[in-house]
Amino acid sequence: MTGEWSEEENGVFEAALVEFGAGRADRWERIAELVPGKSAWEVEQQYRRLERDVMDIEAGIIEPPRYADDYRAASPIPFSPARSRPEERKKGVPWSEDEHKRFLEGLEKYGKGDWRSISRNAVVTRTPTQVASHAQKYFLRLSTDGKKERRRSSIHDVTRS
Structure with a gap:
């Protein structure tokens, strides 16, 4: 099938990841049943891509995605998951x-x-x-x-x- 995933397919996929947690032998098959047109293999590959993206974000290799409805998207202050509002920016703590x-x-x-x-x-x-x-x-x-x-x-x- 297609390598492209629509926003709707990704939403169903992400919700299904929560519903069918890690450790289930039939996880990819069950998720594929909920995402029309996607095979268990495609679902697993999408998960692996998501996993790599998260690791790259954590390693600082790539920036977290910016969403249109995210108030931080227009902010000149860089995003940090440690703060909830851009105006709460604090100076970093020096390394000991x-x-x-x-x-x-x-x-x-x-x-x-x-x-x-x-x-x-x-x-x-x-x-x-x-x-x-x-x-x-x-x-x-x-x-x-x-x-x-x-x-x-x-x-x-x-x-x-």
Whole structure:
């Protein structure tokens, strides 16, 4: 069948995901029965795409979707799931030395790019997006290492030892 999913099909699909939770052997077949014209295989593939999108959003690779009826869509302030109104924007909390050391340990164990694992298993006080942002700043700091004499000290200068 077609690879395109209408808004209506996606709505039925998402509601059915809740109704037929993970762990059911017949999950994809049951959901396909509710989405006209879609096979169990197509339903499962749609779920896998949704799963990848969520992981990319959590990792900070892509931005969350903006919806026409979402008041945040027209807001000049970036979206954050931690706040309910754009005017409630707060300055970020600086990373502690301990968090940075745990970040370095997680980086060594899980590798560059696996921000979700680092967040879940090493720096549990930070989200994958925060870990990715911290990593970006950390690697930028490393790449400008030769210009040390004219810059302020930073948490990114802390090493594991």
